[in-house]
Amino acid sequence: MSEKRYQVPAAISEGVGYTIVENASLEGRNTFRVPARADLLIDVRRPEALAELFGYAALKTRPLLVLGEGSNILFTRDWPGVVLSIAALGITVVEEGSHNVRVRVGAGENWNNFVHWSLARGYSGLENLVLIPGTIGAAPIQNIGAYGVEVREFITSVEAWDRDSSRLTTLSNADCRFGYRDSVFKHQRDRFIITAVDFELPKWRPLQMDYAGVREELAALGMDSPTPSGVAEAIARIRTRKLPNPALIGNAGSFFKNPMVEASKVSELRKRYPQLPAWEAGEGQFKLSAAWMIESCGFKGLKQEHAAVSEQHALVLVNLGQATGSQIWALAEHVRDGVQERFEVLLEPEPLVL
Numbered sequence: 001m002s003e004k005r006y007q008v009p010a011a012i013s014e015g016v017g018y019t020i021v022e023n024a025s026l027e028g029r030n031t032f033r034v035p036a037r038a039d040l041l042i043d044v045r046r047p048e049a050l051a052e053l054f055g056y057a058a059l060k061t062r063p064l065l066v067l068g069e070g071s072n073i074l075f076t077r078d079w080p081g082v083v084l085s086i087a088a089l090g091i092t093v094v095e096e097g098s099h100n101v102r103v104r105v106g107a108g109e110n111w112n113n114f115v116h117w118s119l120a121r122g123y124s125g126l127e128n129l130v131l132i133p134g135t136i137g138a139a140p141i142q143n144i145g146a147y148g149v150e151v152r153e154f155i156t157s158v159e160a161w162d163r164d165s166s167r168l169t170t171l172s173n174a175d176c177r178f179g180y181r182d183s184v185f186k187h188q189r190d191r192f193i194i195t196a197v198d199f200e201l202p203k204w205r206p207l208q209m210d211y212a213g214v215r216e217e218l219a220a221l222g223m224d225s226p227t228p229s230g231v232a233e234a235i236a237r238i239r240t241r242k243l244p245n246p247a248l249i250g251n252a253g254s255f256f257k258n259p260m261v262e263a264s265k266v267s268e269l270r271k272r273y274p275q276l277p278a279w280e281a282g283e284g285q286f287k288l289s290a291a292w293m294i295e296s297c298g299f300k301g302l303k304q305e306h307a308a309v310s311e312q313h314a315l316v317l318v319n320l321g322q323a324t325g326s327q328i329w330a331l332a333e334h335v336r337d338g339v340q341e342r343f344e345v346l347l348e349p350e351p352l353v354l
Ligand SMILES: Cc1cc2nc3c(=O)[nH]c(=O)nc-3n(C[C@H](O)[C@H](O)[C@H](O)COP(=O)(O)OP(=O)(O)OC[C@H]3O[C@@H](n4cnc5c(N)ncnc54)[C@H](O)[C@@H]3O)c2cc1C
Pocket: 031, 065, 066, 067, 068, 069, 070, 071, 072, 073, 086, 107, 132, 133, 134, 135, 136, 137, 138, 139, 141, 142, 143, 144, 145, 146, 185, 192, 193, 194, 195, 243, 244, 245, 246, 251, 252, 253, 254, 352
C-alpha cells in the first residue's frame, strides 16, 4: 500500500448531483475493512450527472471501478484511478396489479432495506434473500442468491449507463444473461454502470423452505403456517448464527464459489470421500460444497498473519483487525492451493479481487 494513505484528502468538490474527493480512503467502504485509497472517489446521487462526468478526461482515460457497499470486493492495493459510487435513491411502485407489483429501485438503495420494504407491503419472493449486504445496483452483478432463490427470478430490467454508447440504456432480464453468481455485467465490467433496477414481485407465491435448516428454524419459532415475513425471520436467524457479522469482524461473506464439475468427477471423488456433498445443477453439472472441502483440508479456523478462515464458517475469510488485503489474498491462495492438491478442483473467488 502506498504512502498516500496517510495523507489527508487533497480536495473535495461538488457538482450538481455528485461529490468528488481526491486521494480518498476506501477503508470504510469495504466490509473487509482493509486499507486502500483511490485517486478520485465520486459519489453520484443523480444518474443524469454521469453524462457530464464522463465528459471529463479523468473518467475517459483512467481506470474506473464502480463501488457499492464494498461487501464483495477485496482491495489488495490502492486503486490507481476513479472509484464511482452510485448513491441514487428511491423506491417507486410503477404498476400494481391484482397478482403482482412492478417496482423501480435506485441503485444506491440498500438491498436488505428493500427486502423489508417489500415484505412490509405484503409482496413476496425476496424473503429468502434477507440480510444479504450491499446495494440494489450490485445485486444483478453476481445475481445474488441464498437459500435456493436467486434475484434474477424477480428482475424485469436493469437501467445502466452504457460507456460504449454514452447514454442510459435498459437491459432486459434476458440481456443480463444471469447464471450462478454470474451475469453479463461481470464480463463487461468496464461497460455498464447500473443506476436502477426494475423488479416484478408476486403478491403470493409458494414459499421456498426446503433449504437446509429452514423448516427446523420455523418449527423452533413455532410457525406452523409461515408467512413470507416468517421465512425471512427464520433465515435471518440462521444467517446471524452461521455468518460472522461484518460490522464486528471484517469479511465479504463466502470467499469462494461452489465449484461446478461433471458427474464423472463426482463419482471419482466419492470413491475417496464417500461423504462429499454434491447437488445436481442441470446440464450434467454438479455443484460441490466448497465449505466442506475447505473444512476437510483442516483449514477452518486457520490463522495466517492478521487474516483467518472463520471458525464459524469455512467459506468465509476474516480480517482479525489489522489485516491488509494482500494478507487476506495470501490466505485465500493457500486455501485454494490446498483444496486443489487434495481434490483436484480449482476454487474461484466470489468477490472481485483487485
Ligand atoms: C456477511 C456477508 C454475507 C453475504 N451473503 C451473500 C449471499 O448470501 N448471497 C450472495 O449472493 N452474496 C452474498 N454476499 C456478497 C455481497 O453481499 C453481494 O455480492 C452484494 O450484492 C454486493 O453488494 P455491494 O453493494 O457491497 O457491492 P460491491 O462489493 O461494492 O461490488 C461488487 C461488484 O459489483 C460491482 N458494482 C457495484 N455496484 C455497481 C453498479 N451500480 N453498477 C455496476 N457495477 C456495480 C462492483 O464493481 C463489483 O464488481 C455476502 C457478503 C457478506 C459480507
